[in-house]
Amino acid sequence: GAGVSQSPSNKVTEKGKDVELRCDPISGHTALYWYRQSLGQGLEFLIYFQGNSAPDKSGLPSDRFSAERTGGSVSTLTIQRTQQEDSAVYLCASSLKVGGGTEAFFGQGTRLTVV
């Protein structure tokens, strides 16, 4: 597609439920990133995928968070047993490669509200 696409744009869920957030990167981009933007913590890195390499999960805040990238393209971020502190905007980005300061292109984000 023309840009990074994320769905849904908004999600309201009840505390304790699982949610899945989807990211469709720019075609041909081998690197994909997830970030979280919240009022208290600003913009935080969560995880990134580069080709077939093992993902860098160093930013995931707890084991309730996981992500996968199927076929080197679409990625799904899953949050299990959601908590109110998970409420945030989840941003996905993609880039042609990792390293060398390669520009990352961001999607419009998924606003998650846990009630």
Place this chain on the structure above:
Amino acid sequence: AQKVTQAQTEISVVEKEDVTLDCVYETRDTTYYLFWYKQPPSGELVFLIRRNSFDEQNEISGRYSWNFQKSTSSFNFTITASQVVDSAVYFCALAKAAGNKLTFGGGTRVLVKP
């Protein structure tokens, strides 16, 4: 550990005024990259500029200019003759050479009034 500080949380100006956004960073790496992103109300982060740590040349792009000073670990951004469309949150970010994880500053909200 890397850190980016944007001391100004919000700046309000009247159209046509110049506005400078400060960014100070900390890193132990000798090779790194600095970025500025714009986040308009729509929420999407828009790339503005990238500099590597070996290139201290200042850059101008239209009404935007950037001043990179390694000696003070600063990468400041100036909007000249601001316009209402410049109203957004602006983020400074830092990345290591070997990866693309971005460490963001807290952002500066710019409000340009007509």
